[in-house]
Amino acid sequence: MNNILLYIGIDDTDSSSGMCTTYITCVIISKLKDCGFNITGHPRLIRLNPFARFKTRGNGATSFKLELKEVEDVEEVKKIVLECVQKLSVLEDERTNPGVVFYEGSITSQLEEFALKAIRNIVSIEDAENLLNKVGADFYKYKNGRGIIGALAAISCPLDDKTYELLAYRIAENYGKPRQINHESVREMDKHTYPETFDNLDEGYIAIEPHTPCPVLYGIRSENYGILMKAKDIVQVAEKVERYCVYLTNQHTDMHLQKINNIRDMEKFQCYIVEGVVKDKPHIIDGGHLIFTLKDESGEIECAAYEPTKKFRDHVRELEAGDVLQVYGGVGEGINKKGTLNIEKFELLELAIPIKLLNPICACGKRMKSAGTGKGYKCPKCSAKIRNGEKERIELVRNIKKGFYETPSSARRHLSKPIIREK
Ligand code: ATP
Numbered sequence: 001m002n003n004i005l006l007y008i009g010i011d012d013t014d015s016s017s018g019m020c021t022t023y024i025t026c027v028i029i030s031k032l033k034d035c036g037f038n039i040t041g042h043p044r045l046i047r048l049n050p051f052a053r054f055k056t057r058g059n060g061a062t063s064f065k066l067e068l069k070e071v072e073d074v075e076e077v078k079k080i081v082l083e084c085v086q087k088l089s090v091l092e093d094e095r096t097n098p099g100v101v102f103y104e105g106s107i108t109s110q111l112e113e114f115a116l117k118a119i120r121n122i123v124s125i126e127d128a129e130n131l132l133n134k135v136g137a138d139f140y141k142y143k144n145g146r147g148i149i150g151a152l153a154a155i156s157c158p159l160d161d162k163t164y165e166l167l168a169y170r171i172a173e174n175y176g177k178p179r180q181i182n183h184e185s186v187r188e189m190d191k192h193t194y195p196e197t198f199d200n201l202d203e204g205y206i207a208i209e210p211h212t213p214c215p216v217l218y219g220i221r222s223e224n225y226g227i228l229m230k231a232k233d234i235v236q237v238a239e240k241v242e243r244y245c246v247y248l249t250n251q252h253t254d255m256h257l258q259k260i261n262n263i264r265d266m267e268k269f270q271c272y273i274v275e276g277v278v279k280d281k282p283h284i285i286d287g288g289h290l291i292f293t294l295k296d297e298s299g300e301i302e303c304a305a306y307e308p309t310k311k312f313r314d315h316v317r318e319l320e321a322g323d324v325l326q327v328y329g330g331v332g333e334g335i336n337k338k339g340t341l342n343i344e345k346f347e348l349l350e351l352a353i354p355i356k357l358l359n360p361i362c363a364c365g366k367r368m369k370s371a372g373t374g375k376g377y378k379c380p381k382c383s384a385k386i387r388n389g390e391k392e393r394i395e396l397v398r399n400i401k402k403g404f405y406e407t408p409s410s411a412r413r414h415l416s417k418p419i420i421r422e423k
Helices: 019-034 071-088 107-120 125-137 147-156 183-194 223-235 312-317
Strands: 003-012 039-047 060-068 100-102 138-141 165-172 216-222 240-249 256-262 271-278 284-285 289-295 300-305 324-333 339-349 355-358 392-395 403-406
Touching: 003 019, 003 071, 003 138, 003 147, 019 060, 019 071, 019 165, 019 240, 039 107, 039 147, 039 289, 060 071, 060 147, 071 100, 071 138, 107 125, 107 147, 138 147, 138 403, 147 403, 165 223, 183 223, 216 223, 223 240, 271 300, 271 339, 289 312, 300 312, 300 324, 312 339, 312 403
Parallel strands: 039 240, 256 271, 300 339
Antiparallel strands: 003 060, 003 100, 039 060, 100 138, 165 216, 165 240, 271 289, 271 324, 284 289, 289 300, 324 339, 339 403, 355 392
16 A cells, blocks of 8 residues: 655744744654654745734744555544644734644645745635645644644745755753853854855854744754754754754745836735836935835835845945846835835846036136036136036946845845855
8 A cells, every 4th residue: 555645734833922833843743753653854944925914933834744654643643743733832822823734635736836825925814724625635723723824835835946954942941041052163163064054143143043032042054954964063052952953944045036027016015026226325214224216117116225234234325326236125014105125135237327527627726616507617716717617527436346235144034045045
C-alpha cells in the first residue's frame, strides 16, 4: 500500500504578550518524533502579507509534512497536533484565533494561487474555508479560526526561491528576561558565514536577537542549511537553549512584490515593484520621515522612507526631481487617502542633472544682484548695471550614483530580498 502524505498547517496561536507559532510547531514535531513519526524534509515558515490587519508581528504561518503508513497513524498524528495547539496557544488573548489544516492531496495550482493571494493581498476566512472544503481538507478552527488562512497558505506556498532560518528557543523560565547572547560571538559568526548568512548585524545592532517576550532566543537566516550548522556552533549564549529548529522559508525572496506598470492601479495593503520619476525633492516631515512623490503617465503616489530606516534616508535625501527609479515597497495607510508607498529598496535608473541658475558675474568679479523685475542686474560692489545679462547655468554635482539602495537589516521586512541575495 502507498504511504499517505499528510500536510499540516498551523497559524495564529500566539499573542503580542508571548508564545510563537514556530515554537509550538517545533514542540509538535518533537512530540511526533517521540511517538515514532518523523516529518519529511524541513518544516516551513511562510510569511504572508505584511499588511494583514490581524497579524501579531511578522505574519508568519508554519507547515510540515509526514509520510504515514496507516489511516490510524493519521488519526494519531492529528490528535497529537490538536492537543498541542490547544494546550500551547494563547487562547485567552482575544486576537488569537488558531487554525489547523490537515491535507492529504497534492498541491494544485489553485492552492498555490491561494497562498500567493495571502502573501500579496487580503483574503477572508470564508475564502479559505471554501477552498478547504473544495479540496477536501480537514481543518480545525479555534474561536473565529482566522488562522486557517495562514495554515492553508503555509501548506500551499510554492517555494522556487527560498531561504532557511535557524531558530533557537529559550526555556520557559527565561521568557521576558534579557537575552544572554554573546555579541562578540555573533560578530565572529558573521565574519565566518556572511554572505551565506545575512542580516546578522546592523552596525552595532545585533539583528539575530528579537526584542519581544516570545520563546525565540535568536534566529539566523541563510542561503543554505549546512552553513547554519556552522553558524550555530560559533554563536555563544549564557542561557539554556531548550531546542533548535531549522525552517525552510519564503523570507527574503520578494515574494510579496508584484510588478505593476501603472501607478494609478496601485492599491492599499499590497506590495509592488514600480517604475516612476521623482516629482519633487524629498522633504522631511515630523517624526523624521522622508517623503517624496513618484509619478508616471497614469498618476502619482507618495513615497516614504520612514524614520526607522535610519541611514537609508541619507540616500533618499539625495534624490532630485527628474530621477528615474524602480521602487520596491508596500502601500500602507500613510498620510493621504491613496496610501503611502513604504520604500523597502529602490534602484536609481537615471539621474536627472539639476541645473541651478545664477546671476551673471560683474566685470569687477563680483556676482551681481537683480535690479528689480525686468530691470536687469546691478553689482553690489561697483554699482555697474547690465540690462540683458544672461543667467549662468550650473550643473549640480550629485552625491548618489545609479544602482540599488536598501533599508538596513534592522528595518527590513521578513519578505524583503536583501541586495546581497540579488548577486
Ligand atoms: P507571529 O509572526 O508572531 O507568529 P503573526 O504576526 O504571524 O504572529 P498571527 O498571530 O499569525 O500573526 O495572526 C495573523 C492572522 O492573519 C492569522 O489569523 C492569519 O491567518 C491571518 N492572515 C494572514 N495573512 C492574511 C491575509 N493576507 N489576509 C487576511 N488574513 C491574513
